[in-house]
Amino acid sequence: MVLDAIRTRRNTRDFTNDPVSDSALELMIEAATWAPNHRNTQPWRFITLSKNGAMRAKVAQIVHNWTFENVKNPNNERRISSSIEAQQEILDAPAFMYVYSVQGRNDEITQENYAATACAVQNLMLAAHSLGIGVGWSTGKPCLANVGTAIGAEPDWDIVGALYIGYSAATQTTQPEATRNPINEVTIWHVGAQK
Numbered sequence: 001m002v003l004d005a006i007r008t009r010r011n012t013r014d015f016t017n018d019p020v021s022d023s024a025l026e027l028m029i030e031a032a033t034w035a036p037n038h039r040n041t042q043p044w045r046f047i048t049l050s051k052n053g054a055m056r057a058k059v060a061q062i063v064h065n066w067t068f069e070n071v072k073n074p075n076n077e078r079r080i081s082s083s084i085e086a087q088q089e090i091l092d093a094p095a096f097m098y099v100y101s102v103q104g105r106n107d108e109i110t111q112e113n114y115a116a117t118a119c120a121v122q123n124l125m126l127a128a129h130s131l132g133i134g135v136g137w138s139t140g141k142p143c144l145a146n147v148g149t150a151i152g153a154e155p156d157w158d159i160v161g162a163l164y165i166g167y168s169a170a171t172q173t174t175q176p177e178a179t180r181n182p183i184n185e186v187t188i189w190h191v192g193a194q195k
């Protein structure tokens, strides 16, 4: 069952209009917090922005402005439309969340914390998948726009991603094909008896 969930989860931002309840989000965040983490630092932080809320609108506007300033498309119409698209996608997502990782007292712990928080995101996505909810993990515009202090993140938190969340519109047959390389291409096997 876990293997099935791992294999069939897909990154998606193709959602139905169905709302995602706070209790579903709570369940997903709770699952996230069961991720492995060294020294019990529990370094993950989640910031949710409810649909139609003032903070969601504020973030969407910041991302719009960032996109307009930074995505230097020579075609001005394209530049305007991609800024509006980025803004609208944030406004439309049934649920939208930022995930951050707190820094440790040294680089080693900060790196461990980041790894643990990435595990937490995977837990969150698998829990969502088990509820029929899809997640689109982005480190693109919503993160690059640097909304941290506006949404209440501490300045020294590391951003791990923005998550677009909603009930998946894709069915088993319409969802994008996913592939992975054979494990022998990514594994070194040391075999043989000890001499």
Ligand SMILES: Cc1cc2nc3c(=O)[nH]c(=O)nc-3n(C[C@H](O)[C@H](O)[C@H](O)COP(=O)(O)O)c2cc1C
Residues within 6 Å of the ligand: 009, 010, 011, 012, 137, 138, 139, 140, 141, 161, 178
């Ligand atoms: C750290 C991280 C950052 C990602 N950032 C983006 C992103 O900015 N935009 C995007 O479309 N997908 C992003 N993704 C999703 C990946 O593109 C996606 O996981 C990959 O295409 C494999 O698809 P699958 O997750 O459905 O197997 C990100 C994934 C990870 C782990």
